Amino acid sequence: VSVTHLPRRCSGEEEALLNLVLKLRRLDWDRIAVGIVAVMHLWLAFTLVFAPRVQVLTQGSRPAFDLFPPERWAVWLALGGIAATALAVRVTAVRQVLAWFVVAPAQTVWLAASVLAVTQGGGSAIGVVLWSVLLAFTALTAIRLAIAYASGKR
Amino acid sequence: LWLTAADAPAPDSQTAIILGVIGLLTAVLVAVVTGVFMLLSARANRTEPAPPASTPNASADLVFRDYVVGELAVNRKRDDDNDERDDLQDHELRDQREVLDEHHQRLLRLEQDRGWLQ
Numbered sequence: 001v002s003v004t005h006l007p008r009r010c011s012g013e014e015e016a017l018l019n020l021v022l023k024l025r026r027l028d029w030d031r032i033a034v035g036i037v038a039v040m041h042l043w044l045a046f047t048l049v050f051a052p053r054v055q056v057l058t059q060g061s062r063p064a065f066d067l068f069p070p071e072r073w074a075v076w077l078a079l080g081g082i083a084a085t086a087l088a089v090r091v092t093a094v095r096q097v098l099a100w101f102v103v104a105p106a107q108t109v110w111l112a113a114s115v116l117a118v119t120q121g122g123g124s125a126i127g128v129v130l131w132s133v134l135l136a137f138t139a140l141t142a143i144r145l146a147i148a149y150a151s152g153k154r
Numbered sequence: 155l156w157l158t159a160a161d162a163p164a165p166d167s168q169t170a171i172i173l174g175v176i177g178l179l180t181a182v183l184v185a186v187v188t189g190v191f192m193l194l195s196a197r198a199n200r201t202e203p204a205p206p207a208s209t210p211n212a213s214a215d216l217v218f219r220d221y222v223v224g225e226l227a228v229n230r231k232r233d234d235d236n237d238e239r240d241d242l243q244d245h246e247l248r249d250q251r252e253v254l255d256e257h258h259q260r261l262l263r264l265e266q267d268r269g270w271l272q
Contacts (some may be wrong), residue, residue: 063166063169063173064173066166066167066169066170066173067169067170067173067174067177093192093195096188097184097188100184100188101181101184101185104180104181104183104184105177105178105180105181105184106177107180108176108177108179108180109173109174109176109177109180112172112173112176113169113173116169116172116173146187146191147191149191149195150191150194150195
């Protein structure tokens with residue numbers, strides 16, 4: 001005697017939910033995160049180039065501009081955005097190294113500049129929080145991507 | 155609204171040095187982490203050496219061996235079936251001989267009885 005267990009018939013709502021979960025699981029979240037980092041850097045470069053100087057040269061950003069002028073920062077951040085975009089399009093070892101070599105120092109310098117500005121009595125405490133979050137997000141993305149790449153999953 | 159060069163404060167060289175050092179340290183950290191991951195990746199991708207390639211003769215030998223083994227199994231099964239059939243035929247033959255013996259005995263008895271009558 002053979003006993004067969006037939007699957008329970010799902011309701012319409014359950015089937016729609018399962019399909020949504022399936023679609024979300026198929027998304028490549030690591031590459032989406034890299035894309036977010038790329039957009040952030042390109043947006044920052046665009047802002048540095050096209051925003052009025054008085055809105056760019058603030059007490060919070062002054063330490064960063066003591067190191068490089070805004071144009072050079074715009075080029076650096078644009079390069080980081082382009083490198084991150086290339087990494088989001090296709091994940092390779094060379095693209096990872098290039099992207100993080102450009103992106104990570106820029107972010108740490110800007111975070112340090114925000115912290116210096118705050119400790120010197122000016123700047124923006126919110127800026128420190130935002131740069132910290134962006135740096136943590138980028139670091140997490142880079143580590144996840146590197147682990148997936150090193151383990152052969154990607 | 156644009157600041158002129160005269161309005162802009164002079165760059166602070168100490169701050170620039172601090173930020174430059176932080177940027178360089180970050181680059182060094184990225185390089186170290188990259189090296190660690192390259193090392194891990196190289197270890198993960200290391201595989202066992204490939205086994206020696208099988209020659210066409212070895213492959214043909216294996217096919218022939220499989221064929222012989224298969225034929226042997228079929229013949230053993232046929233032998234077993236034949237033995238069973240032989241046993242059945244022997245049993246049937248024994249039964250028929252016994253019946254024949256009975257008939258023969260009865261015939262002899264009938265002849266003896268007729269001799270008595272004659």
